[in-house]
Amino acid sequence: GAVVSQHPSRVICKSGTSVKIECRSLDFQATTMFWYRQFPKQSLMLMATSNEGSKATYEQGVEKDKFLINHASLTLSTLTVTSAHPEDSSFYICSAIVATDTQYFGPGTRLTVL
Amino acid sequence: GENVEQHPSTLSVQEGDSAVIKCTYSDSASNYFPWYKQELGKRPQLIIDIRSNVGEKKDQRIAVTLNKTAKHFSLHITETQPEDSAVYFCAATPGSNYQLIWGAGTKLIIKP
Numbered sequence: 001g002a003v004v005s006q007h008p009s010r011v012i013c014k015s016g017t018s019v020k021i022e023c024r025s026l027d028f029q030a031t032t033m034f035w036y037r038q039f040p041k042q043s044l045m046l047m048a049t050s051n052e053g054s055k056a057t058y059e060q061g062v063e064k065d066k067f068l069i070n071h072a073s074l075t076l077s078t079l080t081v082t083s084a085h086p087e088d089s090s091f092y093i094c095s096a097i098v099a100t101d102t103q104y105f106g107p108g109t110r111l112t113v114l
Numbered sequence: 115g116e117n118v119e120q121h122p123s124t125l126s127v128q129e130g131d132s133a134v135i136k137c138t139y140s141d142s143a144s145n146y147f148p149w150y151k152q153e154l155g156k157r158p159q160l161i162i163d164i165r166s167n168v169g170e171k172k173d174q175r176i177a178v179t180l181n182k183t184a185k186h187f188s189l190h191i192t193e194t195q196p197e198d199s200a201v202y203f204c205a206a207t208p209g210s211n212y213q214l215i216w217g218a219g220t221k222l223i224i225k226p
Contacts, residue, residue, distance in 0.1 A: 032212060043203060043216045044158070093157060101146040101165075101207050103214060105157040 003027050004096050006106030013084055014114055021079045021109045023094030029074035030096035034103065035067075038091040050077045084113045116141040116208035120217030128225050133194055135220045137204035138186040146207040147187045148214070149178060151200045158203060162189070191222075199224045
Protein backbone atom coordinates (compact mmCIF):
# COMPACT_ATOMS: atom_id res chain seq x y z
CA GLY A 1 0.00 0.00 0.00
CA ALA A 2 0.84 3.74 -0.03
CA VAL A 3 2.17 3.90 -3.56
CA VAL A 4 2.89 7.25 -5.17
CA SER A 5 3.60 7.58 -8.87
CA GLN A 6 5.10 10.46 -10.77
CA HIS A 7 5.07 11.24 -14.47
CA PRO A 8 7.18 11.78 -16.45
CA SER A 9 10.28 10.23 -14.91
CA ARG A 10 12.56 12.24 -17.15
CA VAL A 11 11.99 15.28 -19.34
CA ILE A 12 14.24 17.41 -21.50
CA CYS A 13 12.89 20.72 -22.75
CA LYS A 14 14.04 23.92 -24.38
CA SER A 15 14.50 27.11 -22.43
CA GLY A 16 11.31 29.14 -22.27
CA THR A 17 8.88 26.22 -22.47
CA SER A 18 6.61 24.93 -19.71
CA VAL A 19 6.71 21.46 -18.22
CA LYS A 20 3.98 19.71 -16.24
CA ILE A 21 4.76 16.99 -13.71
CA GLU A 22 2.01 14.78 -12.29
CA CYS A 23 1.98 13.18 -8.87
CA ARG A 24 -0.60 10.51 -8.08
CA SER A 25 -1.42 8.50 -4.99
CA LEU A 26 -2.41 5.13 -6.44
CA ASP A 27 -3.99 3.26 -3.57
CA PHE A 28 -4.97 5.93 -1.08
CA GLN A 29 -6.48 9.38 -0.93
CA ALA A 30 -3.85 11.91 0.00
CA THR A 31 -4.94 14.71 2.30
CA THR A 32 -1.76 16.61 1.59
CA MET A 33 0.94 16.45 -1.04
CA PHE A 34 4.37 18.05 -0.93
CA TRP A 35 6.66 19.11 -3.74
CA TYR A 36 10.43 19.03 -3.32
CA ARG A 37 13.41 19.92 -5.43
CA GLN A 38 16.77 18.23 -5.01
CA PHE A 39 20.04 19.36 -6.55
CA PRO A 40 22.95 16.92 -6.91
CA LYS A 41 24.52 15.88 -3.61
CA GLN A 42 22.11 18.03 -1.64
CA SER A 43 19.17 17.46 0.65
CA LEU A 44 15.53 17.76 -0.35
CA MET A 45 14.24 21.31 -0.42
CA LEU A 46 10.54 21.75 0.23
CA MET A 47 8.96 23.94 -2.44
CA ALA A 48 5.30 23.88 -1.48
CA THR A 49 2.56 22.14 0.44
CA SER A 50 -0.59 21.27 -1.47
CA ASN A 51 -4.03 20.45 -0.10
CA GLU A 52 -6.90 19.27 -2.28
CA GLY A 53 -9.22 22.06 -3.30
CA SER A 54 -7.16 24.89 -1.88
CA LYS A 55 -4.23 27.03 -2.93
CA ALA A 56 -0.77 25.66 -2.34
CA THR A 57 1.42 27.13 0.37
CA TYR A 58 4.82 28.04 -1.03
CA GLU A 59 8.06 28.15 0.91
CA GLN A 60 10.01 31.35 1.14
CA GLY A 61 11.99 32.03 -2.00
CA VAL A 62 9.86 29.82 -4.26
CA GLU A 63 8.12 31.80 -6.99
CA LYS A 64 4.46 30.82 -7.06
CA ASP A 65 3.99 32.25 -10.56
CA LYS A 66 6.83 30.14 -11.88
CA PHE A 67 5.99 26.89 -10.13
CA LEU A 68 2.24 26.42 -10.52
CA ILE A 69 0.68 23.77 -8.33
CA ASN A 70 -2.81 22.39 -8.85
CA HIS A 71 -4.27 19.82 -6.46
CA ALA A 72 -7.40 18.90 -8.35
CA SER A 73 -8.36 15.75 -6.44
CA LEU A 74 -7.36 13.64 -3.47
CA THR A 75 -5.18 11.51 -5.73
CA LEU A 76 -3.61 14.01 -8.12
CA SER A 77 -1.38 17.05 -7.79
CA THR A 78 0.46 18.70 -10.65
CA LEU A 79 3.51 20.96 -10.73
CA THR A 80 4.00 23.13 -13.79
CA VAL A 81 7.37 24.77 -14.28
CA THR A 82 6.60 27.79 -16.44
CA SER A 83 9.12 29.43 -18.76
CA ALA A 84 11.77 26.97 -17.70
CA HIS A 85 15.42 28.01 -17.71
CA PRO A 86 18.61 25.94 -17.33
CA GLU A 87 18.83 26.83 -13.62
CA ASP A 88 15.48 25.05 -13.12
CA SER A 89 17.14 21.78 -14.08
CA SER A 90 16.81 19.53 -11.05
CA PHE A 91 15.25 16.41 -9.57
CA TYR A 92 11.63 17.14 -8.58
CA ILE A 93 9.99 14.77 -6.11
CA CYS A 94 6.50 14.73 -4.69
CA SER A 95 5.26 13.05 -1.55
CA ALA A 96 1.83 12.35 -0.10
CA ILE A 97 0.37 11.75 3.31
CA VAL A 98 -2.99 10.60 4.58
CA ALA A 99 -3.76 12.14 7.94
CA THR A 100 -0.47 10.99 9.50
CA ASP A 101 3.12 12.13 9.56
CA THR A 102 4.50 9.48 7.25
CA GLN A 103 5.37 10.80 3.81
CA TYR A 104 5.35 8.45 0.84
CA PHE A 105 7.49 9.59 -2.05
CA GLY A 106 7.07 9.42 -5.78
CA PRO A 107 9.99 8.17 -7.90
CA GLY A 108 10.96 11.68 -8.94
CA THR A 109 11.23 13.57 -12.22
CA ARG A 110 14.57 14.54 -13.68
CA LEU A 111 14.12 17.86 -15.50
CA THR A 112 16.80 19.07 -17.87
CA VAL A 113 16.35 22.48 -19.49
CA LEU A 114 18.55 23.15 -22.49
CA GLY B 115 11.74 27.70 13.01
CA GLU B 116 13.01 24.15 13.21
CA ASN B 117 16.59 23.39 12.20
CA VAL B 118 17.99 19.88 11.82
CA GLU B 119 21.71 19.22 11.79
CA GLN B 120 23.13 15.88 10.68
CA HIS B 121 26.59 14.39 11.19
CA PRO B 122 28.78 13.11 9.71
CA SER B 123 28.39 14.12 6.08
CA THR B 124 30.29 11.03 4.98
CA LEU B 125 30.78 7.79 6.88
CA SER B 126 32.93 4.92 5.71
CA VAL B 127 32.77 1.62 7.61
CA GLN B 128 34.03 -1.88 7.06
CA GLU B 129 31.44 -4.43 6.02
CA GLY B 130 30.08 -6.13 9.10
CA ASP B 131 30.80 -3.20 11.41
CA SER B 132 28.20 -0.83 12.83
CA ALA B 133 27.35 2.64 11.57
CA VAL B 134 25.90 5.49 13.60
CA ILE B 135 24.48 8.72 12.20
CA LYS B 136 23.44 11.53 14.51
CA CYS B 137 20.98 14.40 14.18
CA THR B 138 20.05 17.29 16.42
CA TYR B 139 16.95 19.45 16.22
CA SER B 140 16.09 22.83 17.66
CA ASP B 141 12.30 22.90 18.10
CA SER B 142 11.16 21.12 21.25
CA ALA B 143 7.66 20.86 19.71
CA SER B 144 8.91 18.40 17.09
CA ASN B 145 7.28 15.04 17.66
CA TYR B 146 8.05 12.81 14.67
CA PHE B 147 11.51 11.78 13.45
CA PRO B 148 11.83 9.61 10.34
CA TRP B 149 14.96 8.30 8.67
CA TYR B 150 15.11 7.91 4.90
CA LYS B 151 17.54 6.03 2.68
CA GLN B 152 18.12 7.37 -0.81
CA GLU B 153 20.06 5.59 -3.52
CA LEU B 154 21.44 7.59 -6.42
CA GLY B 155 18.69 8.91 -8.68
CA LYS B 156 15.91 7.23 -6.71
CA ARG B 157 13.21 8.27 -4.27
CA PRO B 158 13.82 8.49 -0.52
CA GLN B 159 12.62 5.36 1.22
CA LEU B 160 11.46 5.37 4.83
CA ILE B 161 13.55 2.89 6.78
CA ILE B 162 12.50 3.64 10.34
CA ASP B 163 10.77 6.36 12.31
CA ILE B 164 10.20 7.28 15.94
CA ARG B 165 7.73 9.46 17.76
CA SER B 166 8.41 11.66 20.73
CA ASN B 167 6.70 9.35 23.23
CA VAL B 168 9.23 6.59 22.55
CA GLY B 169 12.96 6.49 23.36
CA GLU B 170 14.08 3.67 21.10
CA LYS B 171 12.79 1.60 18.23
CA LYS B 172 14.37 -1.35 16.48
CA ASP B 173 13.73 -3.18 13.23
CA GLN B 174 16.15 -6.03 12.59
CA ARG B 175 19.58 -4.43 11.91
CA ILE B 176 18.28 -0.88 12.16
CA ALA B 177 17.52 1.05 15.32
CA VAL B 178 16.75 4.65 16.19
CA THR B 179 17.18 6.32 19.55
CA LEU B 180 15.67 9.60 20.66
CA ASN B 181 16.79 11.87 23.50
CA LYS B 182 14.13 14.55 23.86
CA THR B 183 15.95 16.39 26.62
CA ALA B 184 19.07 16.81 24.54
CA LYS B 185 17.06 17.12 21.32
CA HIS B 186 18.99 14.58 19.36
CA PHE B 187 18.25 11.29 17.67
CA SER B 188 20.49 8.69 16.08
CA LEU B 189 20.33 5.94 13.49
CA HIS B 190 22.19 2.72 14.23
CA ILE B 191 22.88 0.11 11.58
CA THR B 192 24.51 -3.11 12.75
CA GLU B 193 26.25 -5.79 10.69
CA THR B 194 26.50 -3.46 7.71
CA GLN B 195 26.25 -4.92 4.22
CA PRO B 196 27.24 -3.52 0.80
CA GLU B 197 23.58 -2.80 0.01
CA ASP B 198 23.47 -0.40 2.94
CA SER B 199 25.61 2.01 0.91
CA ALA B 200 23.43 5.06 0.19
CA VAL B 201 22.67 8.55 1.43
CA TYR B 202 20.70 8.66 4.67
CA PHE B 203 18.56 11.62 5.70
CA CYS B 204 17.07 12.40 9.07
CA ALA B 205 14.07 14.69 9.41
CA ALA B 206 11.79 16.20 12.02
CA THR B 207 8.18 17.35 11.99
CA PRO B 208 7.76 20.48 14.12
CA GLY B 209 4.08 21.19 13.71
CA SER B 210 0.65 20.07 12.73
CA ASN B 211 1.08 20.64 8.99
CA TYR B 212 3.22 17.48 8.69
CA GLN B 213 6.05 19.30 6.93
CA LEU B 214 9.43 17.64 7.28
CA ILE B 215 12.57 19.59 8.08
CA TRP B 216 15.47 17.66 6.60
CA GLY B 217 19.04 17.10 7.64
CA ALA B 218 21.80 17.59 5.06
CA GLY B 219 22.33 13.86 4.57
CA THR B 220 25.06 11.33 5.29
CA LYS B 221 26.74 9.36 2.56
CA LEU B 222 27.35 5.89 3.97
CA ILE B 223 30.06 3.85 2.28
CA ILE B 224 30.44 0.17 3.15
CA LYS B 225 33.93 -1.09 2.38
CA PRO B 226 34.18 -4.77 1.40
